[in-house]
Amino acid sequence: MTALRHPGLWLSLGVPALIGLWPIVTQNAANREVVFTILMSMVLASSLNIFLGYTGYVNFGSIVFFGLGGYVGFYLMSAQGVSLVPAILGGGTASGLLAFVLGRAILRLRGAYFALATIGVNEAARAFINNFVPFGGPIGMSLNFAVYTQYGGATHALWFAYRLLLILTLGVILVSFFVKTSRFGLGLQAIRENEDAAEVMGVVAPDAKTWAYVLSAIFPGMIGVLFFFKNGNVEPGDAFRLHASIETIVMVMLGGAGTVFGPLLGAGMYQRLRGLLLVSPVFKNVQLVVAGILLLLIILFVPAGVVGWLRQRFPRLRRVLE
């Protein structure tokens, strides 16, 4: 496997792994909470990047998969008594299936029309869950505290969820890397540059786009289950925040869309920045403004993001930064 000798893969895996191991080594619950948020953002940003970065389609509804997967997994745990790992697999499967069906339909649209449709899907999903009685309607669902006993109490359950998150994070990075370096990924990037030309060259665009969409949906669905398991409750407002989709886009653009390391770096940077702003008395109320200005500056002046910019500026780094 030549790919395993690529330094870009080890950099992309190594940095999140080191960050992820830090709370486990220190056994500190406060660190764990901070890193949980960062790793979760990394998974969401990397997943979105598989679709948005490689194919160039804007998805404003990526959080639908997070919300739906979370809801399905949560339903399995709270109403059916399934334990966490199968629930995560259930959530991931549900998201993947939804992406497949949705992708078949709405990926026929291109450009801005597709972006509008994803906003519609997000709103339709939230409105539907708000009314869907088995999932608790507008109130949502909560876990019975007794559920945690099978993991050895709530504290152990949280550490267990954290370790699963770390494994999933490394998993999504592997998927992202192998998609990018594969023939399939090359097809996706050809679609991004010119969809018609790609089709002429033999890329079956509808299939390729759909599979990229499905791949980008599975991990957020699984992460959704973990997140709501940790929180102990789930409600429509938390699960389908249009804003969370946008934050994920900011992370991807900040680090560099279409690169493997970029979204990870972007997620880390964005969450650190947000953490700093939230505790600062001056910026506490205007963190959204700062994020907006940051996004605008990136779009206008460094559209390739940090990693993309470094790759353009210092060609030698291309061997390390994938």
Add this chain to the structure above:
Amino acid sequence: MLDTLLASLTDGILLGFVYGLAAMGLALIWGVMNVINLAHGPIIALGMFGAYFLFTSFGMNPYLALLPIAVLGLLLGMIMYVLAVHRVINAPHLSTLLATFAVNMIIIGLGTAALTTTPRNIDFSLGSFVVGPATILWNRLAAALATIVIVGLLYLFLQRTRPGKHIRAVTDNRSAAELMGIPSSRVLALTFGLGSMLAAVAGGLIATLFPFNILSGGGYELKSFLIGVLGSLGNPFGALLGGLILGAIEGLLPGFVPTTWVPVFEFVFFVLILLWRPNGLLGARR
């Protein structure tokens, strides 16, 4: 049953005029420069607050207040174009979508910090009158009439004046218009200004009908997308018709399904129409 339906249909259609006005700004910008303005909602919300402050601080009649709101909306849109959109106008859709969304975040962030999210309302009721089964609120009728006047003015502007003709020329073919000596950057800035002016004025009218806060614009932005595909995305006058259709649907649907299900149907409908006729029900076939 029929009487209640008729009453809610009348209400819905009157409201539809205002929905249409809100969507016209979006449709105009999309039609002329192929940009979907994701800062549309916050501008509607700023229009609402404009009407609110002019009414509460200066005691200005809310309908008269539409004039200063229109001027401010025009300026805001032109500034937005220069700062956020101009540099990426020829870039892929991703860039313009994200640039306008960044403006959305900035306005919402500043608005939330300065104005909080407490609901406000303009205490200005004109009373009502009864026609057959329907009770019509004068506020709604006045808003519908104001919309008709504004649409008429926009039509005259686009058809009869020189800048209006420039806008139509740039819509049809930007490069050819530039070759004819039309300053396309200035025309695009003016269009963006007009689009946000329409949004702000619609916000001012909505403020006389319902309570609102800085986040309220978002709902009307989503409705505007829906109306865009109901009418035709690039045509402001199609948007007015789309608004009337949406108003009628919102008036009729609650007679058949629980009110909380209405948004589910609306957005499923939205995605289906996008798939079937991406340029809108009344738009040209691809």
